Amino acid sequence: MGEFVIKMPDVGEGVAEAELVEWHVKPGDPVREDMILAAVMTDKATVEIPSPVNGTVLWLGAEIGDTVAVKAPLVRIEIAGEGTEPTPVEKPEAKTEEKAAPKAEAPVATPSQPAKVEAKAETKTPAPASNGVHVAPERLEKALASPAVRLRARESGVDLRQVTGTGPAGRITHDDLDQFLARGAQPAAAPAGLARKTAVDEIKVTGLRRRIAEKMTLSTSRIPHITYVEEVDMTALEDLRTMMNRDRKPDQPKLTILPYLMRAMVRAIADLPGVNSTFDDGAGIISRHHAVHIGIATQTPAGLTVPVVRHAEARGIWDCAIELNRLAEAARTGTATRDELTGSTITISSLGALGGIVSTPVINHPEVAIVGVNKLAVRPVWDGTQFVPRKIMNLSSSFDHRVIDGWDAATFVQRVKTLLETPALIFVEA
Amino acid sequence: MKEISCKLLVIGAGPGGYICAIRAGQLGVDTVIVEKAKAGGTCLNVGCIPSKALIHAADEFHKLRSAASGRSPLGLSLANPTIDLARTVAWKDGIVGRLNGGVTGLLKKAGVKAVIGVARFVDGKTVDVETETGLQRIRAEAIVIATGSAPIELSDMPFGGSIISSTEALSLKSVPASVAVIGGGYIGLELGTAFAKLGAHVTVLEAQARILPQYDADLSKPIAKRLGELGVEVFTQTVAKRLSADGKTLLAEHNGRPIEVPAEKVLVTVGRRPVTDGFGLEEIDLDRAGKFIRIDDQCRTSMRGIYAIGDVTGEPMLAHRAMAQGEMVAEIVAGNKRAWDKRCIPAVCFTDPEIVTAGLSPDEARATGIEIKVGQFPFQANGRAMTTLSEDGFVRVVARADNHLVLGIQAVGHGVSELSASFGLAIEMGARLEDIAGTIHAHPTQSEAFQEAALKALGHALHI
Numbered sequence: 001m002g003e004f005v006i007k008m009p010d011v012g013e014g015v016a017e018a019e020l021v022e023w024h025v026k027p028g029d030p031v032r033e034d035m036i037l038a039a040v041m042t043d044k045a046t047v048e049i050p051s052p053v054n055g056t057v058l059w060l061g062a063e064i065g066d067t068v069a070v071k072a073p074l075v076r077i078e079i080a081g082e083g084t085e086p087t088p089v090e091k092p093e094a095k096t097e098e099k100a101a102p103k104a105e106a107p108v109a110t111p112s113q114p115a116k117v118e119a120k121a122e123t124k125t126p127a128p129a130s131n132g133v134h135v136a137p138e139r140l141e142k143a144l145a146s147p148a149v150r151l152r153a154r155e156s157g158v159d160l161r162q163v164t165g166t167g168p169a170g171r172i173t174h175d176d177l178d179q180f181l182a183r184g185a186q187p188a189a190a191p192a193g194l195a196r197k198t199a200v201d202e203i204k205v206t207g208l209r210r211r212i213a214e215k216m217t218l219s220t221s222r223i224p225h226i227t228y229v230e231e232v233d234m235t236a237l238e239d240l241r242t243m244m245n246r247d248r249k250p251d252q253p254k255l256t257i258l259p260y261l262m263r264a265m266v267r268a269i270a271d272l273p274g275v276n277s278t279f280d281d282g283a284g285i286i287s288r289h290h291a292v293h294i295g296i297a298t299q300t301p302a303g304l305t306v307p308v309v310r311h312a313e314a315r316g317i318w319d320c321a322i323e324l325n326r327l328a329e330a331a332r333t334g335t336a337t338r339d340e341l342t343g344s345t346i347t348i349s350s351l352g353a354l355g356g357i358v359s360t361p362v363i364n365h366p367e368v369a370i371v372g373v374n375k376l377a378v379r380p381v382w383d384g385t386q387f388v389p390r391k392i393m394n395l396s397s398s399f400d401h402r403v404i405d406g407w408d409a410a411t412f413v414q415r416v417k418t419l420l421e422t423p424a425l426i427f428v429e430a
Numbered sequence: 431m432k433e434i435s436c437k438l439l440v441i442g443a444g445p446g447g448y449i450c451a452i453r454a455g456q457l458g459v460d461t462v463i464v465e466k467a468k469a470g471g472t473c474l475n476v477g478c479i480p481s482k483a484l485i486h487a488a489d490e491f492h493k494l495r496s497a498a499s500g501r502s503p504l505g506l507s508l509a510n511p512t513i514d515l516a517r518t519v520a521w522k523d524g525i526v527g528r529l530n531g532g533v534t535g536l537l538k539k540a541g542v543k544a545v546i547g548v549a550r551f552v553d554g555k556t557v558d559v560e561t562e563t564g565l566q567r568i569r570a571e572a573i574v575i576a577t578g579s580a581p582i583e584l585s586d587m588p589f590g591g592s593i594i595s596s597t598e599a600l601s602l603k604s605v606p607a608s609v610a611v612i613g614g615g616y617i618g619l620e621l622g623t624a625f626a627k628l629g630a631h632v633t634v635l636e637a638q639a640r641i642l643p644q645y646d647a648d649l650s651k652p653i654a655k656r657l658g659e660l661g662v663e664v665f666t667q668t669v670a671k672r673l674s675a676d677g678k679t680l681l682a683e684h685n686g687r688p689i690e691v692p693a694e695k696v697l698v699t700v701g702r703r704p705v706t707d708g709f710g711l712e713e714i715d716l717d718r719a720g721k722f723i724r725i726d727d728q729c730r731t732s733m734r735g736i737y738a739i740g741d742v743t744g745e746p747m748l749a750h751r752a753m754a755q756g757e758m759v760a761e762i763v764a765g766n767k768r769a770w771d772k773r774c775i776p777a778v779c780f781t782d783p784e785i786v787t788a789g790l791s792p793d794e795a796r797a798t799g800i801e802i803k804v805g806q807f808p809f810q811a812n813g814r815a816m817t818t819l820s821e822d823g824f825v826r827v828v829a830r831a832d833n834h835l836v837l838g839i840q841a842v843g844h845g846v847s848e849l850s851a852s853f854g855l856a857i858e859m860g861a862r863l864e865d866i867a868g869t870i871h872a873h874p875t876q877s878e879a880f881q882e883a884a885l886k887a888l889g890h891a892l893h894i
Contacts, residue, residue, distance in 0.1 A: 142773060154767045169835040
């Protein structure tokens with residue numbers, strides 16, 4: 001028997017390390033070739049790491065949440081025949097060391113613990129399998145549940161070891177399983193009714209959530225934001241959009257407001273190129289981009305991601321819409337590549353129907369501008385003689401006040417407003 | 431050559447194989463089962479069922495003889511009972527025949543095609559069967575190996591003549607004057623006891639320090655005592671050597687000194703081996719676990735699409751384990767999610783008195799490092815046991831000390847085999863001592879001893 005060592009692969013250009021976000025195997029598991037072992041996350045994209053060999057997992061080189069350097073050993077697999085390393089020795093030298101620390105330590109100090117949701121209830125914890133008692137693996141680590149509960153769990157794909165039993169000795173009842181299934185993989189809560197709840201759920205910030213947190217901290221601590229809100233009469237654009245959607249060809253996607261906004265921004269940027277910049281505040285250099293790569297802040301099941309429509313300046317309205325759909329889908333299903341999630345020069349933030357009246361978008365560092373789209377609503381507007389119903393939408397836009405003056409910010413937004421209110425201008429040859 | 435194909439092919443129609451085939455048939459899986467002899471396997475034809483028939487006949491005869499001896503405390507008396515063993519065996523064969531037919535009928539009802547003949551692997555998806563009407567080739571998406579086990583033969587004393595295995599012991603035409611039993615495990619003692627009750631002079635030779643070495647001494651003690659009462663001679667730390675020249679005496683070595691044991695028949699019960707030869711298993715080269723075929727928790731072997739169940743996969747070699755595996759594999763083949771998640775496989779030893787075990791013994795539980803509580807209740811203090819002259823033995827419950835989860839239950843006593851159901855149920859359901867203590871057990875029954883044992887472990891037994 002030999003040993004095969006899988007190292008953290010080079011997951012992208014210039015990436016020196018990646019965060020381990022998911023293990024699909026544990027020591028002792030048999031693995032087959034091409035089976036997914038782990039998922040790692042770089043700045044934005046998640047990459048799955050498959051096994052190149054058949055064998056049995058001996059050792060995992062990191063815990064969830066650890067940052068692992070490229071080329072550091074990640075998994076050791078026992079294989080038939082010659083291995084890649086003669087002697088299994090020490091752990092990788094990546095930043096994965098101190099995790100042998102006792103689990104009971106304050107969670108703040110140990111960023112390298114596995115991601116887990118712990119219910120710190122003051123109530124008696126059932127089934128004390130811990131307190132130093134060594135329990136025979138096969139026979140007692142089985143979840144305590146009747147055969148009927150076990151069958152239901154297996155058919156529902158539930159690992160009963162994750163279900164908290166409320167019965168005697170921690171026995172898992174049908175009700176426990178029902179609640180678990182209803183709640184998803186959350187820990188059991190106290191029974192219904194008006195009762196004091198003393199539990200605190202500690203949720204470790206890992207993976208995408210950690211990236212978002214870091215990014216937001218960076219943006220708001222470094223960038224003095226100025227936010228400017230303007231009202232836009234979208235009635236004409238909505239008429240145009242309705243008509244274009246009605247007459248679209250079968251292979252054309254349904255248009256939303258966003259492609260129009262993107263095109264309007266491209267036109268406005270031509271007049272005010274300063275907003276399409278990135279500011280390296282360390283080096284003191286503003287890079288004014290001729291390409292317009294528009295990031296689209298997108299909500300995914302895992303959290304906020306920003307897929308990028310590249311070269312919006314070279315895309316027509318339909319092309320923008322197609323690319324937008326493709327990227328949104330990729331982001332939602334987690335299949336977006338690292339390249340598709342980086343390199344934007346300006347960003348749009350849109351919550352659609354949840355857009356509210358006003359928002360204060362946070363600039364996507366190191367960009368200098370972000371355009372926030374608020375909810376479109378029919379409002380009464382005084383046209384000089386009477387109130388008329390108009391489709392009104394606010395744009396809430398933030399700018400890096402270090403490099404964009406208020407005047408320029410306002411001018412940019414006014415330019416976008418004009419283009420949207422008179423949509424023909426968007427299509428006029430420049 | 432005829433050729434058929436199916437979704438599931440089961441090789442061997444013992445309890446594991448036929449259950450697997452019936453369940454698969456019920457689930458609508460196109461299933462073929464191959465059996466070289468009669469449906470039912472060892473269990474039904476030459477194991478569990480016929481041995482229990484013989485044991486029952488011997489028990490009945492022994493009761494009559496006790497009454498005839500004038501020593502019956504019940505006040506019974508009669509004169510000179512006799513037994514016609516040929517008729518006993520015929521009655522036993524009738525039961526076996528009915529069950530054979532029953533299994534065949536159930537397979538048919540489930541829509542399973544049965545092929546009689548000797549199977550032989552061609553490759554991992556193809557099996558050839560030599561049938562009476564010629565060679566039949568069967569191609570299957572999934573194959574279940576359920577070939578069972580066979581008695582182990584002693585190289586110095588191969589089966590034949592007066593040297594018999596359990597199979598022949600169940601079909602003797604008359605009661606031998608003397609039987610030497612080599613191997614004091616449960617099969618040897620079950621049959622040895624039966625022959626003693628039928629009137630044979632029985633000697634048991636066991637290599638280890640005590641009989642039933644797989645059970646703890648507390649459990650085996652009542653059996654040893656009863657063997658003495660029945661006149662069975664037990665030699666432990668004894669190794670059988672060979673038959674004498676006239677073939678009437680078994681020569682053995684007891685603690686290093688030679689002994690001679692009268693032996694009209696020598697019953698060899700030194701264990702069973704998995705049947706892994708004679709059906710082309712070498713063609714597919716499956717991983718082994720010792721002599722057995724290695725399986726995972728879904729009974730999958732090292733080759734995709736090939737499953738193995740029952741005795742061929744290892745200990746404990748019990749029909750009900752094979753049945754549970756067979757049922758599980760049928761569900762898996764039908765596409766359902768199943769895996770082996772049993773907490774215990776109860777085991778019954780039909781000696782006099784009987785032994786039942788389920789889950790962990792006190793020693794096994796302690797070996798895991800858990801702190802335990804043990805409660806033991808003797809049948810001497812059980813009214814029902816007293817009224818049936820069955821005061822030997824006890825029920826013992828092993829539980830975790832911290833949360834009282836029942837880890838194991840053992841019993842020795844008359845008729846305790848029927849208690850195995852509640853023992854198994856208690857463990858599978860995850861009962862605590864309080865659950866058993868809090869369940870009303872009908873009076874007067876032997877099962878009360880189970881409740882009392884739980885109460886004893888909790889520190890407040892009522893009848894002791």
